[in-house]
Amino acid sequence: MLIAGEKRTTIWPDADGNGVFIIDQTRLPHRIETVLLRNLDDAARAIKDMLVRGAPLIGVTAAYGVALAMRADASDDGLARAREVLRKTRPTAVNLAWALEQIGQFLAQMPEELRRDSAMTFAKHLAEKDIACNSAIGDNGLAILRTLAEKREGKPLRILTHCNAGWLATVDWGTATAPIYKAQAAGIPLHVFVDETRPRNQGAFLTAFELGQQGVSHELIVDNAGGHLMQHGEVDVCIVGADRIAANGDACNKIGTYLKALAAKDNGVPFYVAAPVSTFDFALASGSLIPIEERAQDEVTHMSGEADSGELVTVRIAPKTTPAKNPGFDVTPARLVTGIITEKGVFAADAQALAALS
Structure with a gap:
């Protein structure tokens, strides 16, 4: 990109x-x-x-x-x-x-x-x-966005993302962002709400950066604002990536994804996972078997950014005596997933529908 x-x-x-x-x-x-x-x-x-x-x-x-x-x-x-x-x-x-x-x-x-x-x-x-695969994910996801956009009658389609499943997370195109870039190219008006994605802020640092570079309309929101926006009818669809998907459709992604899926379910907002077939682990019957990476405490207790002087700095945001727990991922149960967008097509998040991919 x-x-x-x-x-x-x-x-x-x-x-x-x-x-x-x-x-x-x-x-x-x-x-x-x-x-x-x-x-x-x-x-x-x-x-x-x-x-x-x-x-x-x-x-x-x-x-x-x-x-x-x-x-x-x-x-x-x-x-x-x-x-x-x-x-x-x-x-x-x-x-x-x-x-x-x-x-x-x-x-x-x-x-x-x-x-x-x-x-x-x-x-x-x-x-x-990988490039060809993600382009195909984009094409398959475009069909979904086109259908949803028709209901907006010319008003921008409002999409919520979490973390960075963009081209920076792949070689090119991205997974969750590929349908967005394809929709942009097709002339579909859209607007993306970008979760900041604590603790490493990949949404704020990376997704917002690449959407801006590509000229996609977007706004940065704090992680906890997504549910509020859905409650008030301001989100039409959620699209996230995945780091591992179990045989039954449970999807492991950046910590906080599960909470977005719960909010989407409660508010009738479609929730899609976009990932290549290589992300599926058919040896695991369910997401409960996926190992969850526990990352360093300082990702939570400290934050990095650019000071007004232009210097890149890291500052402590928690008391020195306060320890932190930092699971890097969570698992969204298949029952909360509307569909999984792959290079092979869009599949229901259940073992029977996904069996063909194995």
Whole structure:
């Protein structure tokens, strides 16, 4: 999508193929900076420290991380080590394990001397596949938004998002935002309410940034305002992403998603999850089995931003003696999900409807 009018993606190999560039998302929206990943450790740190984030982008970055590792050690032991190091970086997003399995199976079938170049080629393939996949999610979601927009009789369709499931969470297009960008291109008037998404503020920092760069009408709201807006008839549809979806349609996403789904159900607002098929974990019967990442306390007790001086600062917002609990995700039960938008179509959130995808 666009940054300062220039077409960008979140990750791309450098010219000689010996490194991979990423947009450092910990610096957005105040700084637009790129980082060159040169080896396995760089890729692992980028995922763990959330320089890249979002389930699809984590998976692609992991594939590139394996490719970089093959430049140092293309043996079976080197491949196994690379996959294990990357697997441990983030436990919740299933796309990470999916991508590592894909590239691992591919490389295991070939001689070690061919793995160096083949790994990078395969990682590029996964990146291109992600772009095509998200574009298809956008097309399938566009049909939903078009139908809802017709009821608005020319007035903007009002959409609520949570966290960042935009192009910054993928290679391009995004998952939850892909239908929004497709609708914009189709000339459908719309307006997006952007949850700030504490504690890391991915809505305020990232979703608001990319919508603004793309010229999409939007407003930033605090996390707890969504229910109020729905009560007063100011939201027509909710669209969120997912980091893992169980076989029964339970969807794990950024903490706070569950509360939006409850409010949507209570107020008759359609609630859609947008995610690629690679986000499904059909080995898990329900969302209760999804591991929930517990992140550092300082994400809750501190907040970062840009001071009036232009300096990027981090400040404490809680008493020094107050501990914090910081689960990174919650699970929205399938009964609260209107439908799941995938590259293969839109599916009901139940085991029978989703069985075909497995």
